[in-house]
Structure formats: structure tokens, C-alpha cells
Amino acid sequence: MKRILILLLVITGLYIVFNQSNVLDVFRGNGIKNDEAAITNNTEVIKVDVGSVSTTIIPEDRKNLRAEYEGKQKLTVKENGDEVEVRLKSKWFNWFNWGSQKSNLKIYIPEDYDQDMWIDLGSGNLNFSGASKNKPMKLEKLTLDIGSGNMNLRNLEVKELYQDVSSGNVNMNSIKTEKGIFDVSSGNLDIDHYSGGITADVSSGRLAVQVEQLTDSIKMDISSGLVDLDLPDDADFTLNGEVSSGKISCDLPLEDKVQNREMIHGKHGSGKHTINLDVSSGIININ
Structure with missing residues (x-):
């Protein structure tokens, strides 16, 4: 009994010490943490790993990466060969803090950086935007992994875009x-003014794509999901749709159209680009 009482007193004491130190940090102005790393011609990838934090990535006229964080997690910005990584990690004593915490992270990157980026988001919020539609942020490869955030x-122009959405928006x-390769599971992905090819796997989720210019093929596998595919009236494509206990509807006129409960085939315009759809217990609407 005495050992249990001593253990409780120790835990209580640790909570008081760390909680009071965090309060003092706020009054001392130490709640904001800064870190930075050089971005050089040898930098091939920027990695951003954040959890439940509100994050904004801001391209601007600069030569390095700078991160500004307000919160109680540990901020790390480090260079590792051709990589620069920004990471937030919870401190071991954070479980003592039961109250709500205000956490936000701003990451400033060079607007002329044009290599790869990798972003891992948990249950937080993240905003990333180029200057404008006519002046987008240009990257070689952008990989996005979203949990429930x-x-x-x-305003992004990316040669290769990979996105995995799980119960997020x-x-x-x-x-x-x-x-563009998209994997949507129990989440929602809405895309407006999109140009490029699409490979999508949708399971119990929702994907809505408004294609501004069809420049390559589209391939979609749908299982218990919902897809709205909005194509331009002058799109040139050949549609090949296979259905199993699902549905494909197409509002655009098709030449040589053949349709029944299990398939739909036809051509719109010159038929240059292929659209291959495989639907199982899902719905695809093309308009």
C-alpha cells in the first residue's frame, strides 16, 4: 500500500513540475519554436511529417527552409544527405496535459524549389498553395498521405502526384x-480544374474530379464508392466500362455506344484517350 501511495505521489509531482514549466514557458514567450535548413541544388526531397497540428506550407522568395511552430510537441528540422525533413513528435510527458492545446506550424520553402515533396498528415489540417493559377508551385513528384485530417x-504543377486518403477530406x-494516382478509402477527395491522367482506386469513399483538360488516359477501380467525373465537352476519349452490381452513367454523347447492365462502351470526339472503368458495388457518373 505504501509503494502505491509513493508511486501516486511521484506521478502527481511530475505532473505539477511539467505542467508548471509549460505555463512558465508561455509567460516567457518560449511557446514558439523556430528551426531551419539549407535548400541547395543537391536537395532532392522535402519531407513533412505532422500529426494533429494545423500546418501551412508557404512558398516565398527565399533560399532556405524555415519552420515556425507554436505548441508543445518537439520540432525537428534536419538535413540528411539529399533530404530535408520537418517533423513534429510528441514529448513523452505530453499525456499529462489533458486540456486542449493550440498548435500550429508554418513552413516557409523556396518558391523556386522544383524537386520532390512528401507530406504525411494525421488528424490535423494542412494548407499548401502556389502563388496563383498562372504562377503555380512546380514540383517533380508530390506524395501525400492523409489519415483523418x-x-x-x-495552384500546383506536378509531374507525378501520388495521394492516399483514408477517412480524411x-x-x-x-x-x-x-x-495522378489516387487511393481513396472512406474519405472524400474533391478536385477542381484538373489537367492530366488519372489512376484511381476508390473503396467506400467519394471522388469528384472536374477535368479542365484531358491529356492522358483515365483508369478507375471502384468498390462501394462514389465517383463524379466531370469531363470537358471537347474531350476525346474511348470509354470502356465494366460493371458488377454497380452502375456507370454517361451524360456525354457516345458514338458506337453499347450498354447493358454489365458494361458500357463508346467513343466521344476522336477517341484519343482511353477511359477504363471497373465498378463493383459502386457508382460512377460521367458528365
Whole structure:
């Protein structure tokens, strides 16, 4: 009994010490942490790993990466060969803090950085935008992994775009890519003003894509999901749709159209780009 009492007193004492130290940090102005790393011609990838924090990535006229964080997690910005990584990690004593915490992270990157980026978001919010639609942020490869968080992306031109959405919400606007690969599971992905090819796997989620310019093929596998595919009236494509206990509808006129409960085939315009759809217990609407 005495050992249990001593243990409780020790735990209580640790809570008081760390809680009071955090309070003093706020009064001393030590709640904001800064760190930075050089971005050089040898930097091939910027990695951003954040959890439940509100994060904004801001391209601007600068030569290095700078991170400004307000919160109680540990901020690390480090260079490792050709990589620069920004990471937030909970301190071991954070479980003592039962109250709500205000946490936000701003990451400033060079606007002329044009290599790879990798972003891992948990249950937080993340915003990343280029200057404008006519002056987008240009990257070689952008890889996005979203848990139950919310992500907003705008004004990006990426050669390769990879996105994995699990029970989260993603809004994208003015996105241009050569190859876009999307994996949506129990989440929502809305894309407006999109140009490029699409490969998508949708399971129990929702994908809505407004294609501004069809420049490559589209391939989608749908299982218990919902897809809205908005194509331009002058798109040139050949549609090949296979259905198993699901549905594909197409509002655009098709030449040589053949349709029944298990398939839909036809051509719109010159038929240059292929659209291959495989639907199982899901719905695809093309308009």
C-alpha cells in the first residue's frame, strides 16, 4: 500500500513540475519554436511529417527552409544527405496535459524549389498553395498521405502526384500533372480544374474530379464508392466500362455506344484517350 501511495505521489509531482514549466514557458514567450535548413541544388526531397497540428506550407522568395511552430510537441528540422525533413513528435510527458492545446506550424520553402515533396498528415489540417493559377508551385513528384485530417491544395504543377486518403477530406484546385494516382478509402477527395491522367482506386469513399483538360488516359477501380467525373465537352476519349452490381452513367454523347447492365462502351470526339472503368458495388457518373 505504501509503494502505491509513493508511486501516486511521484506521478502527481511530475505532473505539477511539467505542467508548471509549460505555463512558465508561455509567460516567457518560449511557446514558439523556430528551426531551419539549407535548400541547395543537391536537395532532392522535402519531407513533412505532422500529426494533429494545423500546418501551412508557404512558398516565398527565399533560399532556405524555415519552420515556425507554436505548441508543445518537439520540432525537428534536419538535413540528411539529399533530404530535408520537418517533423513534429510528441514529448513523452505530453499525456499529462489533458486540456486542449493550440498548435500550429508554418513552413516557409523556396518558391523556386522544383524537386520532390512528401507530406504525411494525421488528424490535423494542412494548407499548401502556389502563388496563383498562372504562377503555380512546380514540383517533380508530390506524395501525400492523409489519415483523418483535412488538406487543401491549390495552384500546383506536378509531374507525378501520388495521394492516399483514408477517412480524411481533401480539396484540390488548379492542379496540373502528367500522372495522378489516387487511393481513396472512406474519405472524400474533391478536385477542381484538373489537367492530366488519372489512376484511381476508390473503396467506400467519394471522388469528384472536374477535368479542365484531358491529356492522358483515365483508369478507375471502384468498390462501394462514389465517383463524379466531370469531363470537358471537347474531350476525346474511348470509354470502356465494366460493371458488377454497380452502375456507370454517361451524360456525354457516345458514338458506337453499347450498354447493358454489365458494361458500357463508346467513343466521344476522336477517341484519343482511353477511359477504363471497373465498378463493383459502386457508382460512377460521367458528365
